[in-house]
Each structure stands twice: as structure tokens, then as C-alpha cells.
Amino acid sequence: MKLSKTSKMPCLSWSLIAKDHCPGSRGDDGKLVPACSGCYADDGFYRMDNVRAPRLHNAEDWKRDFWVDDMVTALQRESHFRWFDSGDMYALPLAIKILEVMRRTPWCNHWLPTRMHKFDKFARVLSDMAALPNVVVRFSSDSIRGETIPGPTTSTIVSDTAQLPANAAVCGAYTRKGKCGPCRTCWNKDVPVVAYPAHGRVMMAVIARAG
Numbered sequence: 625m626k627l628s629k630t631s632k633m634p635c636l637s638w639s640l641i642a643k644d645h646c647p648g649s650r651g652d653d654g655k656l657v658p659a660c661s662g663c664y665a666d667d668g669f670y671r672m673d674n675v676r677a678p679r680l681h682n683a684e685d686w687k688r689d690f691w692v693d694d695m696v697t698a699l700q701r702e703s704h705f706r707w708f709d710s711g712d713m714y715a716l717p718l719a720i721k722i723l724e725v726m727r728r729t730p731w732c733n734h735w736l737p738t739r740m741h742k743f744d745k746f747a748r749v750l751s752d753m754a755a756l757p758n759v760v761v762r763f764s765s766d767s768i769r770g771e772t773i774p775g776p777t778t779s780t781i782v783s784d785t786a787q788l789p790a791n792a793a794v795c796g797a798y799t800r801k802g803k804c805g806p807c808r809t810c811w812n813k814d815v816p817v818v819a820y821p822a823h824g825r826v827m828m829a830v831i832a833r834a835g
């Protein structure tokens with residue numbers, strides 16, 4: 625499998641292609657939800673062939689035997705891991721395999737942001753993941769105005785500080801040139817909501833259009 629290391633993150637990720645592998649990115653009307661309309665992973669760096677290639681590879685690779693074993697081996701020395709800096713856990717058999725990786729790597733803290741909470745058939749596997757002490761599953765809100773959704777650990781996007789939910793921790797990556805640095809808030813089960821300030825050319829255009 626192909627692991628990625630983005631400049632922002634302090635750890636490795638396993639990712640797929642944004643939107644193509646994000647069934648939760650579209651509403652009942654077939655249109656992209658606001659948060660996905662401005663997706664950072666559908667622009668710039670993420671359109672480069674050498675960035676798309678490993679993500680396309682991963683979309684087939686997870687289906688093979690021994691993928692779980694290989695992931696467990698790859699995480700032997702990792703204290704933190706992020707699933708999906710792009711894409712989402714689009715298929716239930718993939719989710720079941722990821723759960724197995726999480727169970728077999730208790731030394732590693734896993735953060736899994738997702739919109740698959742929209743689909744009832746994922747409820748059990750998401751619940752089983754969230755029950756593990758080394759896993760934070762964050763349900764992503766579709767909002768770009770700070771609206772939150774039910775769930776033990778969630779996230780939302782804000783375009784103005786007045787939109788900050790009362791119980792949210794604000795992502796401070798923008799104060800560190802877009803890097804997490806020492807922050808591990810997204811991996812913290814005690815933080816119910818992480819609010820990400822809107823950023824990036826595409827997202828700012830979406831917000832400007834929304835008025």
C-alpha cells in the first residue's frame with residue numbers, strides 16, 4: 625500500500641481520491657455539500673499525477689489478501705496515524721478492514737474523519753471503531769458556517785469566529801503556516817468538536833458565493 629505524508633500532518637496517512645471516493649460528499653439532490661464544494665483535496669497539489677497515483681493505487685490495493693497485515697507492519701513504529709487526508713471510507717468491506725488494523729495497532733493513535741455516518745450500514749463499524757481507546761472517529765459536518773452534527777466527536781468548518789460552536793476547539797494550523805506542529809487535538813477523544821477555519825482558494829470562493 626502507499627502511505628502519504630502531507631506537509632501539514634505530523635504523521636503518515638492512507639488516502640483515496642477526493643469526491644470519487646466520498647459518497648457522503650453529495651446531498652440527496654446530487655450536488656456537493658458546502659464543505660465538499662470547497663474541498664482542499666480537489667485542487668492544486670492534489671491534482672498532480674504523483675499525488676493521484678498512490679491514491680488510485682490504494683483504491684484497488686485494499687481489496688487484496690494480507691492488506692491488513694501489511695498495514696499493521698507499516699504502523700509498527702507510528703504513534704499517530706491519519707486515515708484519509710483525501711477520500712473517505714467508501715465501502716463497508718474497507719471499513720471492516722480498517723477496524724481490524726486499528727484493533728491490531730493499539731500503540732498507534734488513529735484519527736479517522738468521515739462522512740460515512742450518513743449511511744446506516746456503517747453505524748456498527750463506526751461505533752466499534754470509536755469504542756477503541758486508540759481511535760477517534762470524527763463525523764464531519766457539511767456546514768461551512770460552524771453548524772455541528774450529532775456524534776461523540778465531530779468537526780465543522782467556520783468562516784467567521786462568530787460561528788464558533790461553544791464546545792469547539794479551534795484548529796490553529798493557520799497560526800503555524802498550515803502545519804499541525806505539536807497539536808494533536810484531532811486525536812483527542814475529550815474534544816467533542818474541532819472547528820477548522822475556512823481557508824484555501826476554492827473554499828474562500830465558495831464562501832464568497834454563498835454570501
Ligand code: SF4
Binds near residue numbers: 795796
Ligand atoms: S486541530 Fe491540531 S491536530 Fe487537528 S488539524 Fe488542526 S493543528 Fe492539526
